[in-house]
Amino acid sequence: MTERRDPHDQLAHVLGPSAPEVGCDACFEQLDRYVELELAGIDADASFPGLRAHFAGCPACREEHDSLLALISGDAPF
Ligand SMILES: [Zn+2]
Numbered sequence: 001m002t003e004r005r006d007p008h009d010q011l012a013h014v015l016g017p018s019a020p021e022v023g024c025d026a027c028f029e030q031l032d033r034y035v036e037l038e039l040a041g042i043d044a045d046a047s048f049p050g051l052r053a054h055f056a057g058c059p060a061c062r063e064e065h066d067s068l069l070a071l072i073s074g075d076a077p078f
Contacts, residue, residue: 022050027061035068 037044
């Protein structure tokens with residue numbers, strides 16, 4: 001009995017059917033926890049895959065991320 005192991009199948013099994021697509025709503029929901037991990041020095045990208053890619057393509061969420069980061073880290077101007 002032969003069982004072929006296609007490396008693509010294995011990879012797809014690990015990563016899921018497709019790369020995670022994060023929309024603005026999901027991004028916004030996870031943003032505060034993402035920033036908390038960042039500030040804690042934890043790899044936030046590993047915990048929330050797709051968010052960073054979303055920031056790269058979505059200036060609005062990136063700006064939200066930056067202001068939240070400043071707010072939580074105490075660098076807010078007020
Ligand atoms: Zn967005």
